[in-house]
Amino acid sequence: MEEQPKLPDLNTPPRPQLDHGGPVTDANGNLLVLGFKSVDAGHETTQPLGHSSAQTAPQQPVRALILTGFGINCEEEFAAAYKLAGAEPTIVHLNQVLHGHVSIHDYDILNFPGGFSFGDDLGSGVVLANKLRYRKNAEGRTLLDDIKKFIANGKFVMGICNGFQVLVKLGLLPNLSGNVTPEVTLTHNASGRYEDRWVRLKVNPESNSPFLKGIDTLEVPVRHGEGRLIIKGEETLAEIEAQALNCLAYTDFDGSPTDVYPHNPNGADLNCAGLTDTTGQVFGLMPHPEAFLSLYNHPDWARRKRLNPSISEEGDGLRLFRNIVEHIRGPHPPAPSPVGRGSQTAPAETSIAGSVFTTTPQKWEALKEYARDMRKQPTPAEERLWEELRGQKLDVKFRRQHAIDAYIVDFVTIPDKLIVEVDGDVHAEVGQAEYDAGRTHALQELGYQLLRFTNDEVLTQTEKVLATIQRHLDQTNQTERLRSNS
Numbered sequence: 268m269e270e271q272p273k274l275p276d277l278n279t280p281p282r283p284q285l286d287h288g289g290p291v292t293d294a295n296g297n298l299l300v301l302g303f304k305s306v307d308a309g310h311e312t313t314q315p316l317g318h319s320s321a322q323t324a325p326q327q328p329v330r331a332l333i334l335t336g337f338g339i340n341c342e343e344e345f346a347a348a349y350k351l352a353g354a355e356p357t358i359v360h361l362n363q364v365l366h367g368h369v370s371i372h373d374y375d376i377l378n379f380p381g382g383f384s385f386g387d388d389l390g391s392g393v394v395l396a397n398k399l400r401y402r403k404n405a406e407g408r409t410l411l412d413d414i415k416k417f418i419a420n421g422k423f424v425m426g427i428c429n430g431f432q433v434l435v436k437l438g439l440l441p442n443l444s445g446n447v448t449p450e451v452t453l454t455h456n457a458s459g460r461y462e463d464r465w466v467r468l469k470v471n472p473e474s475n476s477p478f479l480k481g482i483d484t485l486e487v488p489v490r491h492g493e494g495r496l497i498i499k500g501e502e503t504l505a506e507i508e509a510q511a512l513n514c515l516a517y518t519d520f521d522g523s524p525t526d527v528y529p530h531n532p533n534g535a536d537l538n539c540a541g542l543t544d545t546t547g548q549v550f551g552l553m554p555h556p557e558a559f560l561s562l563y564n565h566p567d568w569a570r571r572k573r574l575n576p577s578i579s580e581e582g583d584g585l586r587l588f589r590n591i592v593e594h595i596r597g598p599h600p601p602a603p604s605p606v607g608r609g610s611q612t613a614p615a616e617t618s619i620a621g622s623v624f625t626t627t628p629q630k631w632e633a634l635k636e637y638a639r640d641m642r643k644q645p646t647p648a649e650e651r652l653w654e655e656l657r658g659q660k661l662d663v664k665f666r667r668q669h670a671i672d673a674y675i676v677d678f679v680t681i682p683d684k685l686i687v688e689v690d691g692d693v694h695a696e697v698g699q700a701e702y703d704a705g706r707t708h709a710l711q712e713l714g715y716q717l718l719r720f721t722n723d724e725v726l727t728q729t730e731k732v733l734a735t736i737q738r739h740l741d742q743t744n745q746t747e748r749l750r751s752n753s
Contacts, residue, residue: 329355332359338383339380340380341555348584365398376423380430381428381429397436400437434549435451441542451503452497461492462533468486468518482590486565487556489554513539559582562579648723653667680740
């Protein structure tokens with residue numbers, strides 16, 4: 268009779284196949300985190316994942332902890348996404364965390380991948396959520412206790428598909444009350460079937476999540492049977508909308524949020540594909556951004572490549588991972604403009620406080636030539652937006668191509684500290700992203716808010732652009748009134 272494989276006890280952590288048990292360290296005493304790809308006997312690996320001194324860059328890497336085990340099966344795609352985004356991913360079996368061999372506090376972001384945890388036998392994510400909520404370690408803490416501390420320390424949590432379901436069942440999303448109790452749920456798709464298709468998503472422009480910063484739309488695949496978000500109670504629904512926690516919406520072919528199948532594959536309330544908590548640090552979504560890291564992941568890549576040979580070879584999903592990695596790394600210092608326009612390196616002795624409202628005469632001498640040229644030769648989008656902003660049409664005075672510190676900004680209302688930028692073709696040039704990030708950081712340090720719109724948004728969605736600007740102006744005025752009354 269063929270010998271049956273010996274399966275490990277699911278209540279004990281997997282162990283490396285060595286002569287000794289417990290954590291493995293190198294010659295310097297540093298922990299080597301061991302990756303376990305399966306609970307099936309013989310499939311374990313004792314090769315350390317991440318934290319290799321040979322891979323460590325001079326800059327402290329962003330460390331992403333990715334949980335696996337118990338039916339989770341998207342950990343490798345998750346790790347590939349972080350690696351492409353410049354982070355250091357580490358895959359560990361959940362038991363290694365539960366038994367104290369690995370601490371989540373050694374990492375910057377905790378990740379719950381997709382899969383079928385515990386076979387979804389009692390509902391998607393339910394069993395795993397209960398394991399995190401109730402199972403205590405030797406110190407008497409649950410992993411949920413550690414996750415709450417992790418978030419309180421300013422770190423980030425991300426869950427995709429089954430991972431999103433776990434975060435919802437735990438009460439980490441949307442967590443309106445702050446008590447980490449379930450407030451919404453995810454249940455069977457309205458279609459009554461498992462959905463495996465590509466969908467288009469729209470980012471809520473009011474969302475405060477760093478995962479979604481600067482992203483307007485995404486195209487990614489879904490593959491789930493229980494992705495329908497149910498929000499019980501008008502008060503809860505209204506609060507989620509008011510705080511823009513419904514950060515992603517399923518859209519139809521023209522980009523409008525929809526409840527029509529199959530554009531909305533599961534019939535979710537608010538057409539919601541993803542949620543954040545009130546801090547923006549916890550983010551979950553049903554679709555799979557980690558499955559669209561390259562153009563060639565898309566089934567229509569060949570036709571798209573023929574129609575546009577210069578199309579980016581990165582997939583939409585990679586942008587989420589780049590966003591959070593860049594956010595954790597922190598803001599870039601201002602970098603020189605790769606096109607040599609609209610900026611000048613500020614003298615070292617320049618103080619921020621002295622440059623809040625305008626620029627110095629010395630800087631203006633270097634900048635005015637560019638500013639005047641930009642005013643005389645505006646892009647169609649800049650000209651269109653200026654027609655809508657000039658003459659105090661929004662009840663505030665906007666200046667055009669105005670110098671703030673060492674930079675020329677497209678439009679600014681100085682009393683309201685709001686800058687509006689129209690990102691033209693130059694922003695797609697090589698090296699421009701680093702400059703844009705540094706420029707944004709410098710202007711924010713001066714106390715300004717920045718709104719960015721693409722040429723296409725200004726030309727085809729003018730009313731929507733103006734409504735967004737007006738909302739920010741109203742929020743600024745409301746904040747000032749509260750300060751005056753306090």
